Amino acid sequence: MSDVLLKVSGVSVSIPTGQGNVHAVDDAAFSINKHEVFSLIGESGSGKSILGQAIMRLLPPNAVFSGKVELDGTEISALSEKEMQKIRGKTVASIAQNPYLAMNPGIRVGTQVAEPMRAHLGLSKEDAKARTRRALKYFDILPPEVREREYPFQYSGGMLQRAMVAMGTAADPELIIADEPTKGVDVLKRRNIAAIFQKVASEGCAFLLITHDVGFARAMSDRIAVNYCGQIIEIAGKDAFFKEPLHPYSKALLDAVPERGMHPIPGSSPSMIEVPEGCRFHPRCPHKTERCLADPPVVEMARRCVRCWLYA
Amino acid sequence: MLKEYFIRRALYLIPVLIFISFMSFSLIYIAPGDPAEIMMTSPSGGYDEAAVEAFRIAHGLDQPFYIQYLNWLKGAVVGDFGYSYMSEQPVFETVLNAFRNTLTLSVLSLAIALVIAIPLGVVSALKHNTVVDDACRFVALFGVSIPNFWQAYLMIIIFSVILHWLPASGFGHGTDISYMILPATVLGTGSAAVMMRMIRSSMLDVMGKEYIQTARGKGLSEKIVIIRHALKNALVPVITVVGLSIGFLLNGSVVVETIFGWSGIGNLVVDSILSHDYMMVQGSVLFVAVIFLLINFFVDLVYVWANPEIRYDRTS
DSSP states (O other): OOSEEEEEEEEEEEEEETTEEEEEEEEEEEEEETTOEEEEEOOTTSSHHHHHHHHHTOOOTTOEEEEEEEETTEEGGGSOHHHHHHHBTTTEEEEOSOHHHHSOTTSOHHHHHHHHHHHHSOOOHHHHHHHHHHHHHHTTOSSHHHHTTSOGGGSOHHHHHHHHHHHHTTTOOSEEEEESTTTTOOHHHHHHHHHHHHHHHHTTOEEEEEESOHHHHHHHOSEEEEEETTEEEEEEEHHHHHHOOOSHHHHHHHHHSGGGTOOOOSSOOOOSSSOOSSSTTGGGOTTOOGGGGSOOOEEEETTEEEEOGGGO | OHHHHHHHHHHHHHHHHHHHHHHHHHHHHHSSSOHHHHHHOOTTSOOOHHHHHHHHHHTTTTSOHHHHHHHHHHHHHTTOOOBOTTTOOBHHHHHHHHHHHHHHHHHHHHHHHHHHHHHHHHHHHHTTTSHHHHHHHHHHHHHHHSOHHHHHHHHIIIIIIISOOSOSSOOTTSSOHHHHHHHHHHHHHHHHHHHHHHHHHHHHHHHTSHHHHHHHHTTOOHHHIIIIIIIHHHHHHHHHHHHHHHHHHHHTTHHHHHHTTOOSHHHHHHHHHHTTOHHHHHHHHHHHHHHHHHHHHHHHHHHHHHOHHHHTOTTO
C-alpha cells in the first residue's frame, strides 16, 4: 500500500448566488500522506473552507462539484451518500472553528462525544461510555464522570475546544480536517490548541489544517499549500517554503506577517465571482508581464510545485 | 439549583392566584342584577320581598363585599366553591365534571394538532421553497384563516348530514369517541396551523446552525441528524405556542362546545352567565384560571427539559 492517504485531483467547486457564480475552488490538486500534517493557508474568503467541505462531501446543496477525491485508495467523491456516512467521522473527521457553535447546545457533551463511537465502532452504550470517559480524560477534561453529563455552555472555551477534538477523534480517524482552529483565539489558547493537535498527530493521525494563521501552520505542518482566490498556487515542504517561497503571493504573504515587518500586499483580494483573467494574482503582482494574462502552468519541481509563469 | 427554581416558580403562583380570585369575584359582584331577586322571581314576574330577604341571608348576600369575598375565598382554598343557585349542586363537583369533558376534548385536539403540525412543519422546513413547502404553507394559511364556527358547520354538513359518518352533535356517554372526532378536529386544525408555521421557521433556523453540520460530519444519517440534533432544539420556541394553544383549547372552546352540544366548561360558563348562577360563574372562572396557571407552570418545566441552559441560569 502506498503512503498516500488523501489524493485530491482537479477539484473545482462553484456556488451559484444571486450575484453570480462564486468560484470557490478551482482545479485543486494535492495529496496528503499518512501521518502527515498538511496546511492549507490563505486569506479569509479564499475558498479554503469550501475545499474542506468538498472533501467531507458536506457542501451546500446548490454547490456544483467536479473532480476526484480519493481516500485510502477509495474514490469517495463517487460514493453514495449512505456509503459516505460510513466514512465521515470514521476515516476522515472534521473539527470546526468555534466550539460553541459547533457543539449542540441541548445535548450532553458525553453523549455528543460518544456518537461517532456508537455510529462507527458498533459499541454498546456501556462500552461507548467507558471509551468516552477515557477520551475526556485523555484530553484533560476532568473529572470525566462529571463533565460527560454537562452541557457545552458549562464548559470553558478551551475545554470545549478539547471536547471537540475528543469528539473528532472518537472513532480513531486517519485524517482530521481542522477548519480555522485558531481563528479569534488568544495566544495562550492558540498554544493549547497546537499542543492538543500535536498530541493527536503524534499518535499517527494525519491533519489537513485550513488556516490563515501562518505562524500556526509553521509550528504544526510538514507541508504547506498556499491558496489564493480559489486556487492552490504553491505547495512545498515546510522548511523549503519558509526558507524560500517561490510564488510572488507566497512571498508577499510571508512579508505581511508581523514577525517579518507586516508589509501589506498592495491592492485587495479579487472578487470570487469575477476572477481576474490568467494568473489570479497578476493585478497585484510586482513581477507581472504580458504572459500573466494567460493561465499560468503548474510547474513541478523536486518535492514542490508552483503555479506561476516565472518558473515555467 | 433546579429545585430552587421550581420552588420559586411555584411561589410566584400565589399572588397571581389571589389577584385572579379577587378579580373574578368582584367582576361578578359589580355585574348588574341581584341574584336573590332573580332567583326568587316567579315565572309570572312578581316576587315576594320576604322570600328574597330570606334567600339573601341564607346565601350570605346581605354581608358587606369583603366579608362575602373572604368567606368565598376561605371555602375556595379547600375546594369548596359553594352551591349552585340553580341546581343546588356543589359548584366544585359540577365544574370538575364539566372540566373533565373539556379536558378530554382538549387533549384529543392537541394530539390532532401536534400530529398534523410537527410532520408538516418539519417537511416544510426541509423542503423549503419547493412546491411541497408552498402546499404546506397554503394549508396552514387556510387553517389559520377559517373561523372555528364556520369550519364546524361545514364539517357537520359534510360528515354528518351528507355522509352520515359521524354524529352531528351530542355527548354520547363521554367515552364514545365518534362524538369527539368532529369538535376535536375543528379545535385541532386551528391550533395546528399556528404551530406548523412556528415549527417550520424554527426548524429552518436550526437546520442552518453549525452543529447540524458537525453532526453530519460525524457520519450520522440525515434522519438521526434531524430527529436527535435538530428537532429538540427546534421545539423549544414551539413549546410556548403549544402552551398557549392548550389555554386556548381549554378556554376558547366555548363556541365549538356550544355548536357540538358538548357539556364542557365553556358551555357551563355560558349557561351559568345566562341564568345568573353567580356562584357557578365565579367557581368556573377561578377554576379555569388555576388550570391555566398550572399549564403555564408545566410548560416551564418542559422548557427546562428542552433548554438545559435555563436550569443553571445564575440570575434566575
